[in-house]
Amino acid sequence: MTADSPAAAAPRYDDEIVKKFLLATFIWGVVGMLVGAILALQLAWWPANLGLPWTTFGRLRPLHTNAVIFAFTANGLFTGIYYSMQRLLKTRMFNDTLSNIHFWGWQAIIVSAAITLPLGMSQTHEYAELIWPIDLAIAVVWVLFAVNFFGTIAVRKVKHLYVAIWFYMSMVITITVLHVVNNLAMPATLTRSYPVFSGMTDALVQWWYGHNAVGFLLTTPMLGLMYYFLPKAAERPVYSYRLSIIHFWALVFLYIWAGPHHLLYSGLPDWAQTLGMIFSVVLIAPSWGGMLNGLLTLRGAWDRLRSDAVLKFFVVGITFYGMSTFEGPMMSIRAVNALSHYTDWTIGHVHSGALGWVGMSLFAVGYYLVPRLWKRPLHNEGWATAHFWLATIGIVLYVVAMWVSGITQGLMWRAIDDVGQLQYPNFVDTVIKLVPFYWIRLGGGLMYLSGLVLMLVNIGLTIAGSRPDQAINPSPAPAK
Amino acid sequence: MSHPDNNSPQSPAPDSWHRRTLEHKSALFAVLTTVAISVGGLVEIVPLFTVSAGPQAIAEVTPYTPLEQAGRDIYSREGCVQCHSQMVRPFRAETLRYGEWSRAGEYTFDRPFLLGSRRIGPDLHRLGGKYPDVWHYEHMKDPRSTSPGSIMPAYPWLLEDRIDTADVQASMTALSTFGHYTQAEIDAAPAALAKQGEEIVGRLRQSKVENIEADHEIVALIAYLQRLGTDGKKAIKDQVAQTERAQGEAVAAGSAQ
Ligand code: HEM
Ligand code: HEM
Numbered sequence: 156m157t158a159d160s161p162a163a164a165a166p167r168y169d170d171e172i173v174k175k176f177l178l179a180t181f182i183w184g185v186v187g188m189l190v191g192a193i194l195a196l197q198l199a200w201w202p203a204n205l206g207l208p209w210t211t212f213g214r215l216r217p218l219h220t221n222a223v224i225f226a227f228t229a230n231g232l233f234t235g236i237y238y239s240m241q242r243l244l245k246t247r248m249f250n251d252t253l254s255n256i257h258f259w260g261w262q263a264i265i266v267s268a269a270i271t272l273p274l275g276m277s278q279t280h281e282y283a284e285l286i287w288p289i290d291l292a293i294a295v296v297w298v299l300f301a302v303n304f305f306g307t308i309a310v311r312k313v314k315h316l317y318v319a320i321w322f323y324m325s326m327v328i329t330i331t332v333l334h335v336v337n338n339l340a341m342p343a344t345l346t347r348s349y350p351v352f353s354g355m356t357d358a359l360v361q362w363w364y365g366h367n368a369v370g371f372l373l374t375t376p377m378l379g380l381m382y383y384f385l386p387k388a389a390e391r392p393v394y395s396y397r398l399s400i401i402h403f404w405a406l407v408f409l410y411i412w413a414g415p416h417h418l419l420y421s422g423l424p425d426w427a428q429t430l431g432m433i434f435s436v437v438l439i440a441p442s443w444g445g446m447l448n449g450l451l452t453l454r455g456a457w458d459r460l461r462s463d464a465v466l467k468f469f470v471v472g473i474t475f476y477g478m479s480t481f482e483g484p485m486m487s488i489r490a491v492n493a494l495s496h497y498t499d500w501t502i503g504h505v506h507s508g509a510l511g512w513v514g515m516s517l518f519a520v521g522y523y524l525v526p527r528l529w530k531r532p533l534h535n536e537g538w539a540t541a542h543f544w545l546a547t548i549g550i551v552l553y554v555v556a557m558w559v560s561g562i563t564q565g566l567m568w569r570a571i572d573d574v575g576q577l578q579y580p581n582f583v584d585t586v587i588k589l590v591p592f593y594w595i596r597l598g599g600g601l602m603y604l605s606g607l608v609l610m611l612v613n614i615g616l617t618i619a620g621s622r623p624d625q626a627i628n629p630s631p632a633p634a635k
Numbered sequence: 636m637s638h639p640d641n642n643s644p645q646s647p648a649p650d651s652w653h654r655r656t657l658e659h660k661s662a663l664f665a666v667l668t669t670v671a672i673s674v675g676g677l678v679e680i681v682p683l684f685t686v687s688a689g690p691q692a693i694a695e696v697t698p699y700t701p702l703e704q705a706g707r708d709i710y711s712r713e714g715c716v717q718c719h720s721q722m723v724r725p726f727r728a729e730t731l732r733y734g735e736w737s738r739a740g741e742y743t744f745d746r747p748f749l750l751g752s753r754r755i756g757p758d759l760h761r762l763g764g765k766y767p768d769v770w771h772y773e774h775m776k777d778p779r780s781t782s783p784g785s786i787m788p789a790y791p792w793l794l795e796d797r798i799d800t801a802d803v804q805a806s807m808t809a810l811s812t813f814g815h816y817t818q819a820e821i822d823a824a825p826a827a828l829a830k831q832g833e834e835i836v837g838r839l840r841q842s843k844v845e846n847i848e849a850d851h852e853i854v855a856l857i858a859y860l861q862r863l864g865t866d867g868k869k870a871i872k873d874q875v876a877q878t879e880r881a882q883g884e885a886v887a888a889g890s891a892q
Contacts, residue, residue, distance in 0.1 A: 204788035211788040213714025275712035279747050308661045315658035329672045343809035354742030356683045400653050411675030420724040422739025497754035569728040577731050582757040583784045
């Protein structure tokens with residue numbers, strides 16, 4: 156167990172890069188979710204658009220999605236990946252310079268996104284809004300990361316690749332392919348371009364990208380983090396090796412097919428819509444395989460849930476993963492999608508995955524890492540528990556409000572009276588009904604956000620309050 | 636007890652087939668992963684490039700005029716797609732509310748596509764011709780003046796900012812790579828912009844809106860909004876009429892026999 160003992164860890168692993176990514180994760184998290192809260196307010200109370208071009212909902216919404224996906228989630232993934240892969244492969248990262256170019260390059264990309272999106276510079280492809288020069292920068296930085304990633308694998312001191320690495324690898328490969336193909340475009344000016352594909356083909360390519368950006372940023376690499384950090388935190392081996400093999404290959408193969416569930420009842424050929432629907436429904440199996448492998452890893456450790464914040468966050472995160480991967484396949488069934496599509500139901504689904512699975516899991520990773528990286532106990536354990544409850548209640552408020560408003564609006568749109576006319580011919584009537592739920596969502600979002608702010612303060616005070624005298628053993632040696 | 640770091644994270648014997656053949660060979664693992672993630676995309680996307688399996692073209696659907704294209708770029712810039720869809724689904728409640736459901740061939744010149752995934756506001760695919768120009772002018776200036784209770788932001792700057800002819804020509808040049816425009820059309824863009832712009836300004840004047848000129852952004856946006864879904868609507872109407880005529884003739888021929 157020399158690998159993790161403080162003395163041996165210092166020269167061996169690059170933890171400085173992990174610290175940087177970790178701080179970036181939670182700082183950008185606050186920014187991205189603050190923008191989310193502003194959006195929520197704008198929908199409840201339109202004057203919050205402020206009458207300025209740069210602050211209208213249409214321009215800020217992509218800022219929120221890009222910030223939470225590429226700044227919060229991606230930095231969180233890099234944090235976990237850089238920490239765990241060095242330890243799993245028992246080697247330092249392949250090249251420290253590449254690590255640092257990756258870090259600073261990625262943050263520069265985020266800053267340029269935060270400037271260009273409010274200015275209205277957008278390709279309008281959802282989650283691929285950034286203009287072509289930034290897309291090129293993303294491609295370069297991502298490829299350098301890939302070189303560092305595969306280089307580290309090449310110089311590994313452990314013969315086999317642990318399951319977490321498989322999931323990371325699927326992300327590195329798939330995001331490269333998706334990003335390049337979906338952003339093929341002809342520039343008109345420095346800030347504007349037109350895609351190579353048009354109409355329904357463009358739509359299909361975009362949703363092949365969109366769904367799998369969710370799949371290979373918000374899902375598979377998160378599972379990789381789960382496979383490393385959960386057994387570590389629970390001090391239990393992963394429940395089933397065989398299950399991890401089956402659900403990994405099934406997940407990476409099946410995920411790609413599901414894109415057309417975003418285009419049901421569109422002009423897309425029927426066979427493509429049907430393929431998308433069938434593969435989405437089948438996707439529930441490997442998804443739940445992952446969930447079960449996670450939850451069952453905790454067998455015999457459930458009592459520790461009461462005292463251990465890391466495990467608490469993980470359990471709720473994994474449970475929301477199970478929930479949103481049940482809901483998603485249901486929403487892919489044409490008859491259900493007919494009601495849910497275009498409504499707040501989708502937004503509820505998104506955020507049960509995003510706040511529940513992605514957010515809670517990253518908080519777990521954060522609380523696991525901070526004491527180990529800075530080698531001192533967390534400033535205040537009680538605050539971590541408070542964060543947990545703020546976040547959990549916040550998610551429930553957010554998601555339930557969106558379910559109710561989504562189904563309400565969907566039913567109002569389709570309501571037909573006795574003489575065969577629309578019962579609510581005036582669209583605005585179906586909007587006014589939703590405003591109370593938008594306020595509830597704002598409340599839930601603010602709770603979630605305040606929990607995160609508390610976490611950030613807790614991290615800051617942990618780092619500032621140097622108490623090396625009380626340094627904990629970063630990873631208690633397992634009794635062997 | 637075993638941990639990920641100890642190389643024996645899992646319960647079964649590490650000497651499995653998967654471990655020996657794949658986990659020890661990272662390059663092969665990466666190649667297989669690449670294959671696994673490629674199949675679905677290839678099967679679904681590639682056929683769309685062939686005519687038979689792809690979206691059916693509609694002859695009546697033609698590229699946007701320079702002014703409409705400028706309006707479309709404003710629509711993209713302001714992020715209207717964040718709240719408005721442009722895809723009417725083939726349900727009775729939708730065709731009652733919006734009009735004909737959307738056909739794939741109607742989007743041939745949509746680069747990028749703007750189908751959208753949200754309806755915070757109503758669908759706009761059949762918006763063209765639904766309201767007079769002045770309605771759009773008032774609505775963009777203050778949405779609540781035309782739609783009480785609306786939560787849409789106001790866009791007063793569209794009434795002040797102006798489009799740049801050279802910029803529109805740059806867009807047309809890029810789109811000409813895909814056959815949307817000829818060089819002659821690009822050269823003639825300044826005249827075309829002015830002509831279509833003046834028509835809209837004239838209609839606004841008739842409705843007592845005096846302060847707008849042909850190169851104001853609002854004019855371009857109105858041109859785009861009034862074009863939405865109109866090519867397709869006409870084509871679908873013609874098609875339906877044609878089928879009905881053919882059916883009528885068949886019935887007449889049948890009864891004559
Ligand atoms: C404080 C927390 C958050 C709040 C208040 C919030 C609020 C919002 C709001 C108001 C919207 C627009 C909804 C609409 O179109 O009606 C939105 C969209 C979205 N948010 Fe969040 N959000 C939060 C956190 C997150 C996080 C952590 C993620 C991802 C990791 C996320 C991902 C998204 C995505 C992907 C969309 C677009 C959904 C779609 O297009 O269907 N959000 N959010
Ligand atoms: C088996 C797993 C899943 C399936 C089959 C699935 C299916 C779906 C479906 C049918 C929609 C609605 C499409 C529409 O009507 O427009 C959707 C939207 C979405 N889902 Fe999932 N989902 C799954 C899991 C997840 C997870 C775990 C997350 C997040 C971590 C997630 C994030 C999203 C996002 C961001 C959208 C909004 C896309 C947009 O319209 O912008 N999904 N999903």
